[in-house]
Amino acid sequence: MDGILTSEELLAILAAVGHPLRLRVIAELAAGRVHVSELARRLGISRPLLYMHLERLEKAGLVTGALELAADGKAMKYFELVPFDVHLTADTILDALRADGQEGPDDVQEFQS
Amino acid sequence: MDGILTSEELLAILAAVGHPLRLRVIAELAAGRVHVSELARRLGISRPLLYMHLERLEKAGLVTGALELAADGKAMKYFELVPFDVHLTADTILDALRADGQEGPDDVQEFQS
């Protein structure tokens, strides 16, 4: 979760981290993996709400979730932190915007005059 | 614009940078100071809209604006970038949340049982 980012990826990360609850979610997960219900209890928020925030963090690639079967047979979804390291400066932002231009040759049509 | 941040300050920065237009504003200002109307023209957006985004960036402490009188007597508001360097990791976030606790003794009432 670092290296060269496109502005889109950078924005996804910034928007994902830039919320009070999600900041606390990251802080909780920094201590180790937790399953959803337990995490909701710790944060004092409803489970559906937590789901939304986790989705957002997952789409940004900051956390990952895995459904597991506990010893007692109950299904539990554990989330854990994906190590990230984003350096935020004016230059970083310029790099991200530049990266958009020559973004992967995912079947991009080239024009010439 | 770095060092130890409270979660509030960190959130202000992240939320401020986390928008496509504001990313481009920062990129433009990275090349040097620009006055509002000129910047709006470069970005191809309306001036009132740019104002909103600039306010947001200014509140987060990422840019500063100064009203100046040009040689021809016209008032022009120049904005420039405030150098910032935010390192974003799980640890950084933990630090920010910890910093909230013992935030400046700005007349804080202490209780004891």
Next chain:
DNA sequence: TCCACCTGTAATATGAGACTTACATATGGG
């Protein structure tokens, strides 16, 4: 069977942010 856990989603408010349009002001030059 009922209760206590867990996951997952749909339906629905609500509120903040983003954006537009319109207007007020001031300056200098043709």
Next chain:
DNA sequence: CCCATATGTAAGTCTCATATTACAGGTGGA
């Protein structure tokens, strides 16, 4: 005097993220 430039703000709309409530299903144990 009118036009072009500039700043600044008020008012309204509209979209979307946020948040709540309510439901669906599954398991294990008393």
